[in-house]
Amino acid sequence: MKPAHPLYSVLAWSAGCLAGVLAARFVPLPALADPLWLVVSAGGLLLSLWQQRRWLIALACVCGLLAGLCRGTAVRLPEITTSHYSGQTVTIHGRINGDPSANRSGGQTVQLAVATIQNQPAGGHIWLTTHTHARLQRGSHVVVRGKLSPGFGVFAGAMYRARIIQATAPQGDIFLPMRDWFAGRLFTWLPNDEAALAAGFLLGHKTALSNQLDEAMRTVGLTHIVVASGYNLTILVRLGRRLFARHSRKIALIAGLSLVAGFIAITGASPSMVRAGMVAALSMAAWFYGREVHPLTLLIVCAAASVLIQPRYIWGDLGWLLSFAAFGGVMFLAPLLQHYFYGQQRPQLIPQIMTETFSAQIFTLPITLYVFGSVSIVALIANLLVLPFIPLIMLLSAIGGLLGPLVMAPAHWLLSYVVMVVYQLASVPWATLELRLPISAIIGLYLGLGAMLWWLQRRTQFSWRSVNITR
Known part of the structure; x- marks a missing residue:
C-alpha cells in the first residue's frame, strides 16, 4: 500500500483541533482539561507522521479533536466561573489586553483578561468601560469595581462605567x-x-x-x-x-x-x-x-x-x-x-x-x-x-x-x-x-x-x- 503523505496527517490533526475547540465552547469536558491530554495528542500525531499509514490519518484527526477539547475546556471553565457573577457588584483584578480606545461618551473602553473576582480565581475576558482619567495601557494590571453584566460574543461579561481602584504600569513589555x-x-x-x-x-x-x-x-x-x-x-x-x-x-x-x-x-x-x-x-x-x-x-x-x-x-x-x-x-x-x-x-x-x-x-x-x-x-x-x-x-x-x-x-x-x-x-x-x-x-x-x-x-x-x- 502506498504510504500516506505526512501532510494529510497534519491537516487531519488541525481539522480535528478546530472541531474540538469549537465543541468545547458548548460542551466543556472537565476530565479533559489536564494538559497531559495535549501530550497524548502530540504522541498520536507523531505516530501518524512516522508510520505514514492511511488509517492513521483518522487517528491524527481524533488526536487533534482531543487536543482541541483539552485546550478549549481549560479556557472555557474559568469563563463559566466569571459568568456566574453576572448581576452582582464585584471587584475584579485583571490585565488589559490591547490598547484602550476612546468611546463616544468621553471615557475609555478596554478588554480585560480576568485573573480573580472577589479574590477567587476566574478567567475569560470582559468588556469594560470607564470614565477614569488614569492612564491605562496595554498590559496594565488593574483592580476595578462595578456591576457585572451578561457577556456577548467572546466576552464572559461586561462592566459599564467601572471604577478603577488601582492601575499599575505594564511590566516586561520593552516594545511598548x-x-x-x-x-x-x-x-x-x-x-x-x-x-x-x-x-x-x-x-x-x-x-x-x-x-x-x-x-x-x-x-x-x-x-x-x-x-x-x-x-x-x-x-x-x-x-x-x-x-x-x-x-x-x-x-x-x-x-x-x-x-x-x-x-x-x-x-x-x-x-x-x-x-x-x-x-x-x-x-x-x-x-x-x-x-x-x-x-x-x-x-x-x-x-x-x-x-x-x-x-x-x-x-x-x-x-x-x-x-x-x-x-x-x-x-x-x-x-x-x-x-x-x-x-x-x-x-x-x-x-x-x-x-x-x-x-x-x-x-x-x-x-x-x-x-x-x-x-x-x-x-x-x-x-x-x-x-x-x-x-x-x-x-x-x-x-x-x-x-x-x-x-x-x-x-x-x-x-x-x-x-x-x-x-x-x-x-x-x-x-x-x-x-x-x-x-x-x-x-x-x-x-x-x-x-x-x-x-x-x-x-x-x-x-x-x-x-x-x-x-
Missing part, C-alpha cells in the same frame, strides 16, 4: 515604550489626523484616530490599513525578502522572520496579527526550502495553531473571522481572477490591487452584513486611490520619525492626500448600503462563493500551489 516614543515624535511633527494615520500604518496604533476620522475610514472601507493587519505585515515581509534575497536566501528568511516577530511585538498579538504572522512565517519557510504549499493547507494549519494559542478566536472573535475571511479571498479568489483575465502574465500594480481588494471585500461581505448590517459601496475606489501609496508612506514616515521634521515633508504630503480621499469619499451620500441578512442567507452567500471558486478553477486550470503571499 519604544512604540509610544516613536508615536510621540510623529504627533510632534505632523497634524493630528496625519500623525494618527502614520502611527496606524507603522505601529498598529489605531486608538489615536479621532472619532471623525475613524468613522470616515469605516465608511469608505479603509480601517484595515490603520490597524495591525496582514496587509501592513505583508509589506514589511516583501520588503525584507526583496532587499536580501539577491544576496542570501538565509539572510532574507532571517530578516523576514525578524520583521514578523518585531512588528507583532510592537503592535500586540491581536487575532489578525496572529493569523498574519503565522501565514507570513510559513510562507517564508516554504519559499526558503523551495516548496509550494496549497493555500488551504496554510488556512487550516494557521487556524488550528491560532485557536490552540487562544481558543476564544473561533468562538466568535470578529477580528479573527474577518482576518481569515479576507485571507481566503486574497489567497483563493484573487489568483483565480488574475489568471482568468491575464493568464500566465502577472498583472500590474493597479489590477493586482483591484482584484485583491475585491476578493477580500467579497469574502468578508457576508460576515459584515450579518454583524453590521451595512457595506461600503466606495471601498473599492478608496482602496485603489490609497493602497498604492501605503508602502511609500510607511517608508517615508519611518525615516521622518527617526530623523526629524526636515525629512517628514514628503510623508506629510502623502498622508494629507489620504486624509483628503477618506473625507471626500465618506461625504458621498450613497457611500454605504444598509442591508441586514439572516444567517441562512449568509450560508447561501458562502456556498455561492464556493461554487464560483470551483467554476473559475475548472475554467482556468489554475494550480493553487503557485500562490505565495510573500511574493
